[in-house]
Amino acid sequence: MLPIALDAVGGDKSPGEIVAGARLAVEEMGVPVVLVGPPEVVGDTGGIELLAASEVVAMDEDPANAVRRKKDSSLNRAAEAVRDGKASAMVSAGNTGATMASALLRMGRLPGVLRPAIATPIPVPGSTPTVLLDAGANAECSPAMLVQFAQMGSEFARARFGFDTPRVGLLSIGEEDSKGTPLVKETNALLTAGAGVNFIGNVEGRDVVSDRVDVVVTDGFTGNVVLKALEGVVKTLFEAILAAFTSTEATQDASKVLLPALGPLIHDLDPDAIGGAMLLGVDGVCIISHGSSSARAIVNALAVARDMVDHDVVGHMRSAVAH
């Protein structure tokens, strides 16, 4: 397979953890990787090929400006490598907006796709993650966009988690078709009429973290708020639990017994274990890893990128949207 273009200078822990992740992925999984970034910033790649790019987009930089002004950024170069058939996929833990803009402008949209969307796997303790989309690419959406999100999200969930016919739910404030905003009601009618997906109807906020539904479709405003609220409460809860576990010598001893039992849960909820979100609707595989990605997060993101290429998820999305 063609190498995966990995943005070496994106993310809070770049380039150190990014390069370390690339090396681990090559060693452990034999995934071909090409790092992208300024050689003097990236430093020693440990023998991994480097695609030179002279500019770096900062984490807090305005995405639209960054993409236009920094023509030779690592993000633009990575997206161009995919477009030009020199890389099979791109992966970045950097500025999410700029990653989306580079992928959209350089790779282009799939035919018929109105707007790309970010699909984020939400961990569900003891079960397969739920795919939530749009997780923030489009603050405003139309019913036709949400229908495409349902179609693309289904293909992503199928390729990513092996669902045969993923159950697609529309996020609302009640299960009844009559509830929600005009956007929800119109989308519900379109999905009910038939869009080539296994639509199970409206779902509620609590269902996102349940095993009732596999793909949850919503606009990018609601999706982003829900995603960050969930991330926030999980972090807050684990900090509070850890504080209780370490509060006395007795609790520390007891926690030595309990932590192994909590291991699977902690692993399920570890952002580094998720493997990143995917930008759906562009003509290529673009994986977005979270900003504080460790080397392990990069390994998982590269593995997801490889799997999505292997499954030809982009080809399947192309067909699904044309439904």
Add this chain to the structure above:
Amino acid sequence: MLPIALDAVGGDKSPGEIVAGARLAVEEMGVPVVLVGPPEVVGDTGGIELLAASEVVAMDEDPANAVRRKKDSSLNRAAEAVRDGKASAMVSAGNTGATMASALLRMGRLPGVLRPAIATPIPVPGSTPTVLLDAGANAECSPAMLVQFAQMGSEFARARFGFDTPRVGLLSIGEEDSKGTPLVKETNALLTAGAGVNFIGNVEGRDVVSDRVDVVVTDGFTGNVVLKALEGVVKTLFEAILAAFTSTEATQDASKVLLPALGPLIHDLDPDAIGGAMLLGVDGVCIISHGSSSARAIVNALAVARDMVDHDVVGHMRSAVAH
């Protein structure tokens, strides 16, 4: 003080837990209570006064129909008692939509209020809860409505949690004023221009469960989805943790040491400990307790109702909206 009208036949555990909660509140706190419902359904009130109402609104009944067709429902009678100066407040753990409709139609709106909103305290481990509104009364909102939610939410947070000048945040997908939907941008401009509240700008989903902000303002669609997602993940996590704690004899022994240390956290997150949400913008105190309220939840809801009456929060909201 005038008695608090308590819907004896609303909630999954009514009338048993509701009546038990009323008796506890009278015994423990000396809160005057009048139960409302059909005498033959309520049964023995243990000496607490009963205001007879012949009809019961079911938990899943259509709210608008219920209020119009069941004129003599416990919810209508409770709201009328407040309107007619026979009760100081109403409390229900029943059908939320019907409770809102009864309160709105019988008590009426405060002068100038566009739409009432549900203000729900969200527990924040180790800190004071955050007031989230609108938690579901209005799927669609205008900027002017959100400004009033900020004003009313501030008064509620002040009375409920003793904040001097509550920090008000507007829920969005980034802290920058330029981010979000047109609704968010216009509301941000109005709140920045001055609305008599301590506006700290846009906040993100993660801030809802942090100590960065005291009142989070959003439309009722986003608010309801976030609220239910948070409730869902907390429930799921605690179930997973409990399963780990009880998985072996060794973990059960260890959990005996750890559970007391986790006590304050578990208490903070217990829905029965929160004391209920409040419908803001109607001309009277209306407390909405969650559907599965236990007697303890009812005691807490009655205590909140009493406090809101004592603080004249409705009078303060009347002034705040007229700002």
